[in-house]
Amino acid sequence: MIRRLSIIGLGLLGGSVAKATRAVSLAREIVGVGRRRESLEPALRDGVVDHVTTDLAVGVAGADLVLLATPVATLERQLPAVWQAAAPHALVTDVGSTKAGIVRAAEELGRARPLAFVGSHPMAGSNLAGYAVSRADLFNGATVILTPTDRTPLETVKRVTEFWEAMGGRVTVMDPATHDRAVAAISHLPHLVVDALVAAVVDLDPRFLEVAARGFKDTTRIAASDPIVWREIFQQNREALGEALGTFRHALDRLERLLASGDDGAIEAALERIRKTRAELG
Amino acid sequence: MIRRLSIIGLGLLGGSVAKATRAVSLAREIVGVGRRRESLEPALRDGVVDHVTTDLAVGVAGADLVLLATPVATLERQLPAVWQAAAPHALVTDVGSTKAGIVRAAEELGRARPLAFVGSHPMAGSNLAGYAVSRADLFNGATVILTPTDRTPLETVKRVTEFWEAMGGRVTVMDPATHDRAVAAISHLPHLVVDALVAAVVDLDPRFLEVAARGFKDTTRIAASDPIVWREIFQQNREALGEALGTFRHALDRLERLLASGDDGAIEAALERIRKTRAELG
Numbered sequence: 303m304i305r306r307l308s309i310i311g312l313g314l315l316g317g318s319v320a321k322a323t324r325a326v327s328l329a330r331e332i333v334g335v336g337r338r339r340e341s342l343e344p345a346l347r348d349g350v351v352d353h354v355t356t357d358l359a360v361g362v363a364g365a366d367l368v369l370l371a372t373p374v375a376t377l378e379r380q381l382p383a384v385w386q387a388a389a390p391h392a393l394v395t396d397v398g399s400t401k402a403g404i405v406r407a408a409e410e411l412g413r414a415r416p417l418a419f420v421g422s423h424p425m426a427g428s429n430l431a432g433y434a435v436s437r438a439d440l441f442n443g444a445t446v447i448l449t450p451t452d453r454t455p456l457e458t459v460k461r462v463t464e465f466w467e468a469m470g471g472r473v474t475v476m477d478p479a480t481h482d483r484a485v486a487a488i489s490h491l492p493h494l495v496v497d498a499l500v501a502a503v504v505d506l507d508p509r510f511l512e513v514a515a516r517g518f519k520d521t522t523r524i525a526a527s528d529p530i531v532w533r534e535i536f537q538q539n540r541e542a543l544g545e546a547l548g549t550f551r552h553a554l555d556r557l558e559r560l561l562a563s564g565d566d567g568a569i570e571a572a573l574e575r576i577r578k579t580r581a582e583l584g
Numbered sequence: 585m586i587r588r589l590s591i592i593g594l595g596l597l598g599g600s601v602a603k604a605t606r607a608v609s610l611a612r613e614i615v616g617v618g619r620r621r622e623s624l625e626p627a628l629r630d631g632v633v634d635h636v637t638t639d640l641a642v643g644v645a646g647a648d649l650v651l652l653a654t655p656v657a658t659l660e661r662q663l664p665a666v667w668q669a670a671a672p673h674a675l676v677t678d679v680g681s682t683k684a685g686i687v688r689a690a691e692e693l694g695r696a697r698p699l700a701f702v703g704s705h706p707m708a709g710s711n712l713a714g715y716a717v718s719r720a721d722l723f724n725g726a727t728v729i730l731t732p733t734d735r736t737p738l739e740t741v742k743r744v745t746e747f748w749e750a751m752g753g754r755v756t757v758m759d760p761a762t763h764d765r766a767v768a769a770i771s772h773l774p775h776l777v778v779d780a781l782v783a784a785v786v787d788l789d790p791r792f793l794e795v796a797a798r799g800f801k802d803t804t805r806i807a808a809s810d811p812i813v814w815r816e817i818f819q820q821n822r823e824a825l826g827e828a829l830g831t832f833r834h835a836l837d838r839l840e841r842l843l844a845s846g847d848d849g850a851i852e853a854a855l856e857r858i859r860k861t862r863a864e865l866g
Contacts, residue, residue, distance in 0.1 A: 428799075458626075494839060509766075
């Protein structure tokens with residue numbers, strides 16, 4: 303049981319954590335923190351949070367658990383102020399899509415003032431954003447990656463694991479660098495590639511979009527995501543994304559050469575390996 | 585009202601046409617034609633077709649409407665035999681994913697023996713294949729592209745349009761070459777690109793797939809498609825796919841350079857144009 307949970311940023315993820323913890327009575331008191339009061343009001347009206355404030359220090363004070371749920375570039379800017387305002391017993395985590403930067407920042411702050419921190423990344427994003435689309439069941443069955451380092455106490459990992467599991471999350475652990483490479487591969491690269499796919503169809507002939515069917519719509523759904531959020535993610539994870547992009551280009555060149563070879567058996571074998579890999583994901 | 589409808593190939597598309605025409609009593613008699621009797625039996629048992637045969641000439645004889653619903657490379661091989669066996673008053677169409685080849689073949693056959701033909705492409709495919717996944721409502725709301733040429737009588741286009749509209753299809757018309765460029769852009773290129781995406785993640789680290797979330801699954805769903813069907817489609821539409829692939833590579837390079845530029849405003853503007861384009865598709 304959390305006595306006071308402070309959530310900084312009540313968008314899709316922050317709002318969903320508030321709703322989910324409320325639904326399972328995980329926190330006695332929930333405080334919503336944000337830059338503009340208007341964007342906090344709906345959660346207050348819904349009874350999803352008990353208090354709201356635009357003052358970060360006030361919002362964080364006295365909380366057992368502080369969750370940073372702002373966009374990835376904002377997280378790092380806010381962390382020093384959160385660190386300063388947090389109670390000595392506070393547990394701090396975040397929901398950022400990249401982890402190396404925030405974890406490094408937390409470890410630097412931790413040298414001056416030790417505080418329990420571990421990075422979290424609930425893989426429950428959507429191309430839709432904002433409190434209006436937040437849901438109490440967003441984390442139900444979702445993978446949540448925690449990114450402890452050698453210096454993270456096991457107790458911290460255990461407590462944050464219990465927090466996400468109480469909302470239905472399935473927690474898995476990776477070091478921050480591996481996390482960033484993994485999400486570059488299975489999230490950031492796909493985003494960039496389908497962005498280019500949509501741009502390419504427009505370049506070829508925008509009228510072709512008029513006959514796009516379900517396959518194209520499913521494939522490119524993530525291209526309809528918030529431009530600022532994704533500009534920040536692409537920039538934050540530049541290095542791992544660059545590696546993934548290079549590997550993708552090689553894979554595409556290899557497939558193109560294989561198709562040009564006219565070796566039907568080899569083409570079908572390669573497509574069958576891909577089909578099987580994808581089908582196994584369900 | 586069709587007196588006799590012959591469907592060659594009772595897979596997802598052929599089976600769905602049989603079920604859909606039956607559902608709206610569009611044909612008095614439906615004949616299913618296939619290579620192996622075992623694969624025709626389920627439709628006969630379901631009462632979805634009235635007769636089945638493995639003899640193409642027998643199956644086509646006396647039909648008012650002949651629908652070729654075999655894989656794209658098989659279509660062209662079967663067309664001469666269909667043409668020879670069809671009644672003089674028969675209307676012939678197909679469901680192939682590429683159209684320049686089949687239309688050219690039909691026009692050549694038509695010089696020796698005039699027959700009413702127009703190519704069809706119902707955009708209702710799926711990564712799942714076979715009669716077992718066929719449905720009476722598959723074409724309900726689906727785009728169906730017809731590909732007449734200068735030599736196609738308007739009456740032929742009208743009759744085939746009515747056929748698809750009776751099943752809920754929304755018919756649109758393109759010349760065969762434009763059709764092949766359009767589907768290269770919105771279907772074949774996306775397939776090839778997500779095939780490369782799945783292959784790239786395996787190359788990077790197959791364990792990364794363990795944290796793949798809904799975004800990745802939606803984006804790559806079409807990679808779990810039949811390898812033979814797609815080997816044939818990629819080969820049949822090689823030229824238009826090559827053009828689309830070149831345009832895609834340019835779009836990806838352009839996005840990568842833009843991200844490297846660090847020009848936040850320009851990056852967000854480009855991502856916003858893409859977001860808007862995709863969001864408008866619904």
